[in-house]
Amino acid sequence: MSFKIAIIGAGSVGFTKKLFTDILCVPEFRDVEFALTDLSERNLQMIKLILDRVVEFNRLPTKVTATTDRRAALKGARYIISCVRVGGLEAYADDIRIPLKYGIDQCVGDTICAGGILYGQRNIPVILDFCKDILEVAEPGAKFLNYANPMAMNTWAAIEYGRVDTVGLCHGVQHGADQIAEVLGAKSRTELDYVCSGINHQTWFIDLRLNGRKIGKDELVAAFEAHPVYSQQEKLRIDVLKRFGVYSTESNGHLSEYLPWYRKRPDEITRWIDMSDWIHGETGGYLRYSTETRNWFETEFPQFLESAARPIDPAKRSNEHASHILEALETNRVYRGHFNVKNNGIITNLPQDAIVESPGFVDRFGINMASGITLPEACAATCISSINVQRMSVHAAISGDIDLLKLAVLHDPLVGAVSTPEEVWQMVDEMVVAQARWLPQYADAVPAAKERLSKSRIKTREWAGAARRDVRSIEELRAEKTALKQAV
Structure with missing residues (x-):
């Protein structure tokens, strides 16, 4: 089978790699084209290097392209997957x-x-831009798979106002x-x-x-x-x-x-x-986690790239x-x-x-x-x-x-x-x-x-919250990962 999948917000590196390898666990999808798009040229090139390494190591005919031109990525796509976080x-x-x-x-x-409500205010206008492009340049009847939060609001806007065949996941x-x-x-x-x-x-x-x-x-x-x-x-x-x-x-x-x-x-x-x-x-737990994950990825990118050179194992396909x-x-x-x-x-x-x-x-x-x-x-x-x-x-x-x-x-x-x-x-x-x-x-x-x-x-206060933790340094994260490995 040969068709095109566009991933918007592909700079979400870990999640994009997971979706990519999951899809390639399906034998019929070896010839699929993946079109990656993101606002960040730097993140886009990093994820492309990783996915190219996966393709090369597994000797697949899969095509991977990357562009900041969203309409170019969406052109002719049968499936569009969104992982965007507007405003970062x-x-x-x-x-x-x-x-x-x-x-x-x-x-x-x-x-x-x-x-979450303000997050939706940032995302929904962009979601509608995606829908407009999908209707104009994607394959007729293309399906929009939305992974981005706030899930219900984004999916609601895409269905009711974007008029695109949408499912939230x-x-x-x-x-x-x-x-x-x-x-x-x-x-x-x-x-x-x-x-x-x-x-x-x-x-x-x-x-x-x-x-x-x-x-x-x-x-x-x-x-x-x-x-x-x-x-x-x-x-x-x-x-x-x-x-x-x-x-x-x-x-x-x-x-x-x-x-x-x-x-x-x-x-x-x-x-x-x-x-x-x-x-x-x-x-603010997820904000701390997301910040640490971004910092870790940017520092340890060579390690991520090296780990991409592994066989795709259908037994490890995610849920x-x-x-x-x-x-x-x-x-x-x-x-x-x-x-x-x-x-x-x-x-x-x-x-x-x-x-x-x-x-x-x-x-x-x-x-x-x-x-x-x-x-x-x-x-x-x-x-x-x-x-x-x-x-x-x-x-x-x-x-x-x-x-x-x-x-x-x-x-x-x-x-x-x-x-x-x-x-x-x-x-x-x-x-x-x-x-x-x-x-x-x-x-x-x-x-x-x-x-x-x-x-x-109206008086406000500078408050860290009832249970706030500081973002950990790369050194702290590295020490924690080492300790976990030793414990195992």
Whole structure:
């Protein structure tokens, strides 16, 4: 088979390499062309060197091109994969730093909450530019696979306003299933069957079967509380399981910032999180991790390049959905996964215009979603709160209406639990002014926002958060990796 795959934001080096090698695990895809595009010429050339090394070592006919000209990369592409982070780590740092001044302590800040909403404002205009190019120069009927966060908002904008065949992809369901299989003592995840449904990062395991036997709440709670690691790392997640009756896909840190109950009081935050790794609730944890990863890659690039000279092993193909979707569409080998699409009857008790994440099957006819699923009422209520925020955020990003943007932030569960309306109004002004270069739709609103900030009397504070860690140096990272190797 010969067709073209374009990867936008290919400078996300580690993730791009994973997608690339996954796709080449499919024997029929040896002759595929990969067109890489990114704003950073430097990152683009680094990832191309790595992928060229993979191709050369495995003696493949695969073609890899790299260009900062997005339309050239998209021209004739059958599949387009987006991994973009508009504004990079610079804008992301403001997504964490500015809300902290108003008492809002986020672990990740890329889905909803103040950081995720502003992230969406930066991404959505760019997503629509992608869609315009796809419609104009890609292969007719091209499919857009969005990996970029905020997943639901980006996918919502691409479907409703971009008018492109779009699916949003995430790995939260797979990671949650791995945990459940482990605590229940399964020999492999293949012994676990499940229905997981909801919205991205708030998806719920509403039916669990281990070797055909239904698993109830009490058994699952007992299994997690008995686990020596997860009982400490997932305290908040286990508490939600006890109260809601079902397990959430999302990590302890992620889940904590989507709810109004666990991060609203600084002295309570440390009760629910675990500092053994960023993903369990550390303040700004993903920002620290991303910064360290970037610094490590730039310093240790020769090591990354050397490690690319290895055989592609289909047994090590990851559980990221993209390669499996492409394989099913092109070869008709059926794939079952969990996908982000417009609701339209998939989940009965969520709004029909929402982007939901739910089970589906892929074959040559496309992505075919199971419909008629009903969530437990508490799960639906939690999802609906986020959906309302997502809807307003998407509409604000499209219209450039700063007042609607402020209302979206005001209705965010965690923001509303922490901040007053006056604080929210000022915080949004401050974030829009700080990120103006990435928010063209708010250009007309920036001067008035600056004027309001100059006259504001609302007090803020310089606060690192309840559980912040400093970015580690390359030397510290190297020492840690050496210690881990010695321990093994």
